[in-house]
Amino acid sequence: MDSTRVTEQPTSFERPQAGIDPADPRGALLRTPAAPLTPGAAALPAQARSTGETPSGTSVTPGDGSGPEHSQPAAAEPDTHRPRPAPEAIPAQPGTDPDRSGPGGQERRTGQPAPLGRPTPMRRDGDRLRFVGAATRRIARGIDLDEIVMGLCRATVPTFSDAILVYLRDPLPVGDERPTGPVVLRLRRTDRIPEERDTEGGLPALHLEPAELASPTAELCEVRPGGALAEVLRGVRPVFADAPAARAALPELLGENGEAVIPAGQRAILAPLRGRRRVIGAAVFLRRPERTAFEADDLLIAAQLATHSALGIDKAVLYGREAYIADELQRTMLPETLPQPTGVRLASRYLPAAETARVGGDWYDAIPLPGSRVALVVGDVMGHSMTSAAIMGQLRTTAQTLAGLDLPPQEVLHHLDEQAQRLGTDRMATCLYAVYDPVSHRITIANAGHPPPVLLHLGGRAEVLRVPAGAPIGVGGVDFEAVELDAPAGATLLLYTDGLVESRLRDVWTGIEQLREKLAATAQLTGPDHPPPLEALCDEVLDMLGPGDRDDDIALLAARFDGIAPSDVAYWFLEPEEMAPGKARRLARRALARWGLEELSDSVELLVSEVVTNAVRYASRPVTLRLLRTDVLRCEVGDDVPQLPRLRQARATDEGGRGLYLVNRMARRWGATRLSTGKVVWFELNRG
Secondary structure, three states: OOOOOOOOOOOOOOOOOOOOOOOOHHHOOOOOOOOOOOOOOOOOOOOOOOOOOOOOOOOOOOOOOOOHHHHOOOOOOOOOOOOOOOHHHOOOOOOEOHHHOOOOOOOOEOOOOOOOOOOOOOOOHHHHHHHHHHHHHHHHOOOOHHHHHHHHHHHHOOOOOOEEEEEEEOOOOOOOOOOOOOEEEEEOOOOOOOOOOOOOOOOOOOOOOHHHHHOOOOOEEEEOOOOHHHHHHHHOOOEEOOOHHHHHHHHHHHOOOHHHOOOOOOOEEEEEEEOOOOEEEEEEEEOOOOOOOOOHHHHHHHHHHHHHHHHHHHHHHHHHHHHHHHHHHHHHHOOOOOOOOOOEEEEEEEEOOEOOEOOOOEEEEEEEEHHHEEEEEEEEEOOOOHHHHHHHHHHHHHHHHHHHOOOOHHHHHHHHHHHHHHHOOOOOEEEEEEEEEOOOOEEEEEEEOOOOOEEEOOOOOEEEOOOOOOOOEOOOOOOOOEEEEEOOOOOEEEEEOHHHOOEOOEOHHHHHHHHHHHHHHHHHHHOOOOOOOHHHHHHHHHOOOOOOOOOOOEEEEEEEEOOOOHHHEEEEEEOOOOOHHHHHHHHHHHHHHHHOOHHHHHHHHHHHHHHHHHHHHHOOOOEEEEEEEOOEEEEEEEEOOOOOOOOOOOOOOOOOOOHHHHHHHHOOEEEEEEEOOEEEEEEEEEOO
């Protein structure tokens, strides 16, 4: 194989040659009704196992072997006025499998291996028709590329050939896109070992394991424009290995040692795989030297198998692209990672309704708020489509924006309702919005037609919280009500969508009661003083789903309330006067001494002085100063001025503008958040 990479020419085998096209029903003697091929995406190769007898026959006379007549058998126009027998119309005998019937007209009982290398003469055209029908049905069962290629292998080995090599383009083109660069074919591999063995004479040369069969052949093959392989692929039709064109093309495909795999005589067929618009690969059918050679009728069978496989692979690639787009769309609509706010631990799960319907309208979110609080959101848009996912993305973005304004939960739902009405009259969704304050150990919840949350207490008691149901988002003209509840340390709040508790087998309230019992039973296993691990708890909750319970996608958000102890909080009000920065430094120093963090005194005093100075310069009401001791030391300064400070590089002649520069250089993290009554500027320092 030439290692030089040649750019693909427009005159290569991409343009089908005029003549008989296996994909054209007018150019084939064998046309069988096949089940529609369903698509997907993956990989496979060399040898697989099937059942039945070897096809042979003499209905088509081959050429003299000196020209195209030998590799391109003449095709006759099918008689469209005479009905053709369908494979499905042939009754199966008791104890037999119709898809395991060989083209020799004999049914094979399930579980009985067919003898290899002993072809049964085909006595009528219906035998070939039955074999091709069964083979194409087996190929059509595949939904992704791996299954389709494996179906081709199982349908042909050892019934039609003793081994098969499948080469596909790398990468495979998708739809109407025109690939650029050189044409490269890659051997599709599988580690599946055939179960049948030839016990009478050992393993013949061609009856090899996949690894052995692939060893003398090339993994990659670059198709040179104008070369012998390119000409055979452009011709589209299968050819015998001893045809002049194939003799030059096969070594190019299989590599330098590829001739050792090809037996003498007409015991190998090279069949191009042509999809809807272009050749996407090639298949090589191989027979043992002691087995009956391929005949002209076998070229037609190979053409049928290649055509059905290529079209199935084409659709599988399209399906794979669509599944990838849907999966990426859903993934980007959900949080990539959850934040790690102070005083609460979070875990989440998302399960699509099915592998074939990965896009839905369920979402969850956790949004840090000023004052070390966190907003917990879970919602469900009606439907399972791209439209539902798009609406979900818009509502989630709106909720994040509203949370940044620090609005009360009921106001957030009210604005979400208005946004849903602007998106359309039929845009309906349910949503639950909760705000947890780790300092006060309280949680405020507002609901818009969503299933109520479940709170698992530290002692193992699980209760369904009494939250007003409200109307779904998008109804319009309704008010939402918020309730404030205790959130004790060690408790776990579980927010979920209705896919977890509702199905064809149970109603919502039955499912909620089962969820409550499941949480209580899980908590009993760890004891009253030790809550179950959060990640394991999410997995246990999902295990409650039975075989028939997956009717909808599921979003799950669990929050473990650790809280912040009152002894770890220091809070003061400062009048907006010139003495405020000095007072703030003294208060911060005393708090750090009480907590045993004297080593941070210099840094904290400097940064607190700069932030408080900037606040009292413009504030008209008392300034708040709060220190929080958790795994880090957090300082928050609030005032009634809504304008957020900006980091800028001060000039040499400027008297100010260096405070935030110091904060940015010395703090672990810092930020500013606008509130409905002003703003909060905060920074964090590592402890020790």
